[in-house]
Amino acid sequence: MTRLGILASGRGSNFVAIERACRMGRVAATPSVVISNRADAPVLEKARRTGVEAVSIPFPQDDPEAFERPAVQILKKRGCDWILLAGFMRILSPYFLAAFPERILNIHPSLLPAFPGLHAQRRALEAGVDQTGCTVHFVTEEVDAGPIVDQITVPIFPGDTEESLSARILQREHELYPRAIKKLVES
Numbered sequence: 001m002t003r004l005g006i007l008a009s010g011r012g013s014n015f016v017a018i019e020r021a022c023r024m025g026r027v028a029a030t031p032s033v034v035i036s037n038r039a040d041a042p043v044l045e046k047a048r049r050t051g052v053e054a055v056s057i058p059f060p061q062d063d064p065e066a067f068e069r070p071a072v073q074i075l076k077k078r079g080c081d082w083i084l085l086a087g088f089m090r091i092l093s094p095y096f097l098a099a100f101p102e103r104i105l106n107i108h109p110s111l112l113p114a115f116p117g118l119h120a121q122r123r124a125l126e127a128g129v130d131q132t133g134c135t136v137h138f139v140t141e142e143v144d145a146g147p148i149v150d151q152i153t154v155p156i157f158p159g160d161t162e163e164s165l166s167a168r169i170l171q172r173e174h175e176l177y178p179r180a181i182k183k184l185v186e187s
């Protein structure tokens, strides 16, 4: 069975969607461990509740390897085949990327290459476009610029706020991430 390692910094709704898809047999994979850079991230509790190992390791801005060395060790020991960033708010160094070549995915709340980086939903609203979306892509050194695995388009309606738009995109993220993982692990 394909083993997934998840890196997340916060709420963990994408982790929940992935875990459920695996448990229901919709994706032939199993989440082995969740690692967060924040000890108080709700994702850790969500993982433990579903019986998934949850670990927190501080990630100092000026010393990524202080996080990455122990993280790589844990992910390798658990035999993780794919690494999934799900709301992971740190930039990984070449050291981490080299440990899992072409096996690290990220989900981003826009139709990349449009609106990479932070506040993608707010920037889509400000740009006045009438649609945006979400993207699963391979992680490379350049932030939010790796090869695209899959995308879903989401409409923007008059009167949308950052909150309403973010919620509409998030719903589709929960569909997209399991679908993208399925495509890669079952191919």
Ligand code: GRF
Pocket: 008, 010, 011, 012, 013, 014, 015, 086, 087, 088, 107, 108, 109, 170, 173
């Ligand atoms: C999602 O919007 C994702 O696209 C972005 O961070 C958010 C994470 O949400 N990278 P959650 O922690 O999975 O609920």
